[in-house]
Amino acid sequence: MIELKTILLVEDNPQDVELTIEALSEYNLANNVISVSDGVKAMEYLRCEGEFKGRTTGNSAVILLDIKMPRMDGIEVLEQIRKDEKLKHIPVVMLTSSREDPDLKKCYSLGANAYVVKPVDFGEFMEAVKHVGVFWAVLNEQPPKQ
Amino acid sequence: MYKSINSNILHLIDFKKVDSLLEGFNKTTGFVTAILDLEGNVLSKSGWRSICTDFHRINPQTSKNCKISDTILANKMGEGEKYHFYKCLNGLIDVAVPIIINDEHVANLFSGQFFFEKPDSEFFKEQGKINGFNEIKYYDALQRVPIVSEKNVRIAMDFLLNMTQLISDLAFQKVEQKELIEKVGESEKSYKMLFESNPHPMWVYDLETLKFLEVNESAIKKYGYSKEEFLQLTLKDIRPSEDAQKLIENVRQVSDVLSFSGEWKHKNKAGEIFVVEIISHSINYKNREARLVVANDITDRRIAEEKIREKDIQFQKLSANVPDLLYQFTRRPDGTYIVPVASQGIKNIFGCSPEDVLEDFNPIAKVIHPDDAMRVIKDIEYSAEHLSYFTCEFRVNIPGKDTQWILSRSNPERLPDGSITWYGFNVNITEHKLVEEKLIESETRYRNIIETSPVGIFILQNDKVVFINPGGEKIFGAQTPEQLIGKQIRDFMHPDNVEKSTIRIQRLLNGETGIYPVENRYIKLDGEIIEVEVMATLLSYKHEPAIQVIFIDITERKRLREELEKLNGELELKVEQRTAHLEEANRELESFSYSVSHDLRSPLRHINGYVDLLYAKYKDKFDGKALHYLETISSASKQMGTLIDDLLQYSRTGRVEFTAIELDLNVLLIEVMKEIEPVLRGRKINWDIQELPKILGDYTLLKQVWINLLDNAVKYTRNQQLAKISVGYNINDKYFVFFVRDNGVGFDMNYVHKLFGVFQRLHSPNEFEGTGIGLANVQRIIHKHSGKVWAESEPGIGASFYFSLPIMRKGIK
Structure with a gap:
């Protein structure tokens, strides 16, 4: 039996979260999704701080990180994750509305594992998300635990 | 001649004989007579009456009467009458007859002191009383005056006249004879003298014997023989023996009266040979046939001629190497010109030979420059008229040679025949002229530059301005140069600069270089201070060292420069600001693009997402119409998404950094085919793809071009049974021209200009979907690559799209 881990979705737009x-x-991954609305909350979750103090769930298998968000944006979150010894190995997939996003380059240089342009076509979107979710949450081997 | 004889004749007549003749005649006939010359002098007289001699001619009053009466009678002689009778004022009868010798009236024969009838006693009584004569003695004298008849007087006079005539004729004959004798003697003497003292040797020789018959002094002297020796010699003896035969032949041939026998060699007593010219004349000398000979020694002449010939040769030799012309030029009395003497240099000067111009001036006249000919002739004629020194410069055109300038100089003199002749020379002064012309030309040019230059130029000599040009005057605001001439530096230089300037001038005078140009400040005449740029050099002015100062008013230039610097500074600032603005605008544009893509796409995505969810989860609950609405919403939102994506890409093409690398288009095309694979599904297409070249370009952008063009070709051929798409290229000059050709629907060429515009479509979305951005994007990319894009089509047949790209230069990797 494959161990399902959580998928952390960092997204401020409720419609995007829902979709x-x-x-x-579709791939029965919905139950594993933890959704937070901005970077600050994402970091609290990852570090088990604030409202997530004493959470029981383990570290997420993958983080789906929107770039444009209030308070702390995706770039900053990625930066902090990669600096954090405990978090830096977690795969991060950047979610973006457009290929034109000037921050994409920065994301790669900061160590994003992939990016997904959120397509207008919901079908395509579903395909993209599914693949990413399955790949990182199910198939990808975690680095060995210390 | 007669005159001289007549004046002498009275002297020649022996009046003593005449006197005794008249005395005898008086005694026998009682006639008194007298001969008086035309001036009234009594030459001879006899038996005058005492009444005349003792009374009338003694008393002053009656003597006066005598004189008057004599004169009146004498004057009657010229009237042609032979006899003239006259009653004298003292009452007696006189008679006079002219004596004519050789038709010349030389004297008069007088008789008289008688009465033709008994005298009037009362008249004489009264006359004696008035004049105080002794009455008895006077009466006695009167009584002795005879009374004769006129006839007897005439006979007596004729006799006396004939006698006188005879005596005169004898005397005249004597005179004539004497003159003749004198003349003959003189002539003989002259001829003798002509012969004897002739400077040329002369002799007479016997034609038969050739013996000398007579020789003159000169011959004696010349030949060294005494006269006696000479007369023993023959002609042969004074000739060299070798000439003897020739002499005899010559003597035989001489037949003319006068003959010039030419030049002969003669020999004197000492045996010395000399050359003589012989002229002879046949004469009869003392009844012998002879010839008179004049021998003219021409040895000296020969030597002189020889010397002249030598001089001539000397002249020729001397002048042969003179390239210039030495000449004697003559203007003959008839006004024609000739050149009797010319050196060989005439060849160089006039292109003819000395012989050509001996008798003809034409060879020279025809080569003198036509514009100068009249002046030359005028100068010659002036010199001829005034006998003034001739000097003239003129041009000569010898065929085949460049025009040359000739200087001619000579001195004229007048010859006895009225000719004028000049001795002088001609020199080629072309070089000199050219240099002179160039000098004048360059002088004029430099003067012109100085006169017209807007640049100021002045010359300083001994610290004072000695020259200034109009440009300089203008800069100083002067009206005339005199306002500045004589000024010193400190008069027109800003006081702050005087010291430095003085030092600089001193350094310049010491030979230092590289001091100038410098900037300085001058003061105009009106006191305005101007900025000038100054250049100073040393030069010689009027043979004295001087400094030439060239200066430009740079006041305006300086002001402009400062203004320009200020403007430049402002401009730089503006550029910076503008750049900043542009960068800001760029950033804004980028962030706008980002916003559009992010913010516009999100709601679209949501619309589309929820429509899909609605359809997926609740499609059973919708009827057909509702489903159609859902589909329309979905497709519209998708179309809007595509539109936004294309637009963003088009805008990105404009902004993106252009990175040219070497691209193998064959490889690129494979990747493009992969990219458009989705649209190829289910299509049957006949591809014809040429091998393509390597070019220099941006990978991403050119890939987009090919995608757009091939995607279009595929799209617009989809209604064809068999779609045909060909890809290839041509070379046109420095460009590759690529093409994509299809057999699709094509387009109307009337709208070809709209083809590459943004949002421009030639087909409706119902026929062929599209955003109208693809070809606009292609054009933008190709332009960025310095190429061009165009299209050709025929509706229903197909379309061809072309684009050009520069051929990659070799060596670029």
């Missing part, structure tokens, strides 16, 4: 979860539910 993303819908897409992941």
Whole structure:
């Protein structure tokens, strides 16, 4: 039995959250999705701080990280994750509305594992999210635990 | 001649004989007579009456009467009458007859002191009383005056006249004879003298014996023989023996009265040979046939001639190497010109030989420059008229040679025949002229530059301005140069600069270089201070060292420069600002693009996402119409998504950094085919793809071009049974021209200009979907690559799209 880990979805737009979860539910991954609305909350979750203090779930298998968000944006989150010894190995997939995003380059240089342009076509979107979710949450081997 | 004889004749007549003749005649006939010359002098007289001699001619009053009466009678002689009778003022009868010798009236024969009838006693009584004569003695004298008849007087006079005539004729004959004798003697003497003292040797020789018959002094002297020796010699003896035969032949041949026998060699007593010219004349000398000979020694002449010939040769030799012309030029009395003497240099000067111009001036006249000919002739004629020194410069055109300038100089003199002749020379002064012309030309040019230059130029000599050009005057605001001439530096230089300037001038005078140009400040005449740029050099002015100062008013230039610098500074600032603005605008544009892509796409995505969810989860609950609405919403939102994506890409093409690398288009095309694979599904297409070259370009952008063009070709051929798409290229000059050709629907060429515009479509979305951005994007990319794009089509047949790219230069990797 494959061990299913959580997928951390960092997205401020509730419609996108809903649609993303819908897409992941197609592959029965929806239950594993933890959704937070901005970078600050994402970091609290990852570090088990604030409202997530004492959470029981383990580290996420993959983080789906939107770039444009209030308070702390995706870039900053990625930066902190890669600096954090405990978090730096977690795969991060950047979610973006456009290929034109000037921050994409920066994302790669900061160590993003992939990026997904959120397509207008919901079908395509579902395909993209599914693949990413399955690949990182199910197939990808975690680095060995210390 | 007669005159001289007549004046002498009275002297020649022996009046003593005449006197005694008249005395005898008086005694026998009682006639008194007298001969008086035309001036009234009594030459001879006899038996005058005492009444005349003792009374009338003694008393002053009656003597006066005598004189008057004599004169009146004498004057009657010229009237042609032979006899003239006259009653004298003292009452007696006189008679006079002219004596004519050789038709010349030389004297008069007088008689008289008688009465033709008994005298009037009362008249004489009264006359004696008035004049105080002794009455008895006077009466006695009167009584002794005879009374004769006129006839007897005439006979007596004729006799006396004939006698006188005879005596005169004898005397005249004597005179004539004497003159003749004198003349003959003189002539003989002259001829003798002509012969004897002739400077040329002369002799007479016997034609038969050739013996000398007579020789003159000169011959004696010349030949060294005494006269006696000479007369023993023959002609042969004064000739060299070798000439003897020739002499005899010559003597035989001489037949003319006068003959010039030419030049002969003669020999004197000492045996010395000399050359003589012989002229002879046949004469009869003392009844012998002879010839008179004049021997003219021409040895000296020969030597002189020889010397002249030598001089001539000397002249020729001397002048042969003179390239110039030495000449004697003559203007003959008839006004024609000739050149009797010319050196060989005439060849160089006039292109003819000395012989050509001996008798003809034409060879020279025809080569003198036509514009100068009249002046030359005028100068010659002036010199001829005034006998003034001739000097003239003129041009000569010898065929085949460049025009040359000739200087001619000579001195004229007048010859006895009225000719004028000049001795002088001609020199070729072309070089000199050219240099002179060039010098004048360059002088004029430099003067012109100085006169017209807007640049100021002045010359300083001994610290004072000695020259300034109009440009300089203008800069100083002067009206005339005199306002500045004589000024010193400190008069027109800003006081702050005087010291430095003085030092600089001193350095310049010391030979230092590289001091100038410098900037300085001058003061105009009106006191305005101007900025000038100054250049100074040393030069010689009027043979004295001087400094030439060239200066330009740079006041305006300086002001402009400062303004320009200020403007430049401002401009730089503006550029910076503008750049900043542009960068800002660029950033804004980028962030706008980002916003559009992010913010516009999100709601679209949501619309589309929820429509899909609605359809996926609740499609059973919708009827057909509702489903159609859902589909339309979905497709519209997707179309809008595509539109936004294309637009963003088009805008990105404009902004993107252009990175040219070497591209193998064959490889690129394989990747493009992969990219458009989705549209190829289910299509049957006949591809014809040529091998393509390597070019220099941006990978991403050119890939987009090919994608757009091939995608279009595929799209617009989809209604064809068999779609045909060919890809290839041609070379046109420095460009590759690529093409994509299809057999699709094509387009109307009337709208070809709209083809590459943004949002321009030639087909409706119902027929062929599209955003109208693809070809606009292609054009933008190709332009970025310095190429061109165009299209050709025929509706229903197909379309061809072309684009050109520069051929990659070799060596670029």
